[in-house]
Amino acid sequence: MNKNGSIVYVIDDDFYVRESIEDLLRSVGHEVRSYGSVEAFLGDHRIDLPTCLVLDVRLPDTSGLEFQRLQESIGIRFPIxxxxxxxxxxxxVAAMKAGAIEFLTKPFRDQDLLDAVHAGIALDRRRRADEEALTELRARYTSLTPREQETMALVVTGMLNKQIAAGLGLSEMTVKVHRAQVMRKMNAPSLADLVRIADSLNAATGKA
Known part of the structure; x- marks a missing residue:
C-alpha cells in the first residue's frame, strides 16, 4: 500500500495499455489494480481507500460510459x-457533465494522466472525509432526547428561550437546560456553529 493510502483502478481491454499505465502510476508511488473489463473489476475485491478509476470508453460488454451511468445504482462512487x-x-461532453474528472484521448501525455488521477484521488479523499464528518454529526444528533431535538429545531431558527418555552409548553429554565445539553452533545461552541450543523444535517436528508 502506498504512503498516501490510496489506490488506482485501471480498466482497459488492451493489455499493453494497462501495463503501460500501471508502470507509470507505480513509478510515482500509486498502488494499482488493472482489469480487462468492467465485469472483471466488479468481480474482484475492492480495497476501501481513496480511489480513482482510469476507465476506457470502449470496452467489451459494459462500456465505460454505461458503467459511469450505473455507478450510483450499484453503490460505487469513484471519480473517473x-x-x-x-x-x-x-x-x-457527456462524460464530463456526468462528473468525470478528465477525458483523455490516446495517446495522451503521461503528466496529464497523473494530474487527473491525483485530482480524482483528492476529490475522493474529500468526499470520504465529508461523509465521516456527517456520520459523526448524525450520531451526535441521535444522542439527543426527543425534547432536545425539538429544542434544537427551534433554537436554530433564532427563537429566544422564552419563545421556545411557550411553544413547547415548558418553563424557561427547562429550555435553558435542554439548550445547554444540545450545545454540549452537538459539540457546538456557539449558536452559529449549531446552525451550520443543522444546515449540514438538513442538506444530507434533503430538507429545506
Missing part, C-alpha cells in the same frame, strides 16, 4: 478519468 482512442466531442 476516461481514456479513449475513439473519442469525440459529444462523448467527452
Amino acid at each position: 478519468v476516461f481514456i479513449t482512442g475513439h473519442g469525440d466531442i459529444p462523448m467527452s
Whole structure:
C-alpha cells in the first residue's frame, strides 16, 4: 500500500495499455489494480481507500460510459478519468457533465494522466472525509432526547428561550437546560456553529 493510502483502478481491454499505465502510476508511488473489463473489476475485491478509476470508453460488454451511468445504482462512487482512442466531442461532453474528472484521448501525455488521477484521488479523499464528518454529526444528533431535538429545531431558527418555552409548553429554565445539553452533545461552541450543523444535517436528508 502506498504512503498516501490510496489506490488506482485501471480498466482497459488492451493489455499493453494497462501495463503501460500501471508502470507509470507505480513509478510515482500509486498502488494499482488493472482489469480487462468492467465485469472483471466488479468481480474482484475492492480495497476501501481513496480511489480513482482510469476507465476506457470502449470496452467489451459494459462500456465505460454505461458503467459511469450505473455507478450510483450499484453503490460505487469513484471519480473517473476516461481514456479513449475513439473519442469525440459529444462523448467527452457527456462524460464530463456526468462528473468525470478528465477525458483523455490516446495517446495522451503521461503528466496529464497523473494530474487527473491525483485530482480524482483528492476529490475522493474529500468526499470520504465529508461523509465521516456527517456520520459523526448524525450520531451526535441521535444522542439527543426527543425534547432536545425539538429544542434544537427551534433554537436554530433564532427563537429566544422564552419563545421556545411557550411553544413547547415548558418553563424557561427547562429550555435553558435542554439548550445547554444540545450545545454540549452537538459539540457546538456557539449558536452559529449549531446552525451550520443543522444546515449540514438538513442538506444530507434533503430538507429545506
